[in-house]
């Protein structure tokens with residue numbers, strides 16, 4: 001494997017950036033900035049509503065729903081779940097977009113491993129995500145400058161698992177797909193997508209899930225980020 005791989009491409013959410021940890025941190029910031037709205041609400045109930053509304057809209061997005069207006073719909077659902085007046089919808093969205101990318105929520109080991117790999121490989125990002133927050137997340141983690149290409153679905157117009165978005169990254173790096181390794185946490189978007197694009201794939205399977213379809217297998221599976229450099233030495 002050592003000589004075959006020349007570039008490593010990464011997913012962002014739940015691969016480099018711990019989205020659930022970030023959701024908890026951003027909710028704390030939102031509640032702090034709107035004390036009059038959340039005063040008297042059980043914090044656990046507020047968190048559950050926030051995570052539920054986020055999960056519903058993340059699933060819809062992953063299933064191809066249009067991104068436009070989805071943040072406001074998510075904020076509105078969050079308020080509805082708590083029985084809070086919907087007039088705060090726009091404010092919740094505004095605080096979310098402003099504060100979310102700066103929260104400290106990198107996945108354990110991701111930052112030092114990326115730095116280490118950057119000395120030997122060309123690195124890139126292929127992510128389904130909103131342009132305004134994805135760049136800022138990478139910046140907040142101190143990683144943006146280490147990536148030679150960053151391909152975001154909302155900018156490029158094609159989402160994972162469509163092989164086209166993976167091919168775009170290979171093209172920008174002047175690599176063949178088979179010279180690239182893609183690392184991501186989603187079996188559907190990352191493993192199937194990158195495999196169909198002709199890349200090598202490392203499934204970042206933090207929760208040790210079963211492979212959903214034995215017919216499409218990742219080349220590697222890791223449960224911790226620190227396992228990645230060792231795989232490439234083999």
Ligand SMILES: [Mg+2]
Nearest residue numbers: 011013014185
């Ligand atoms: Mg992901």
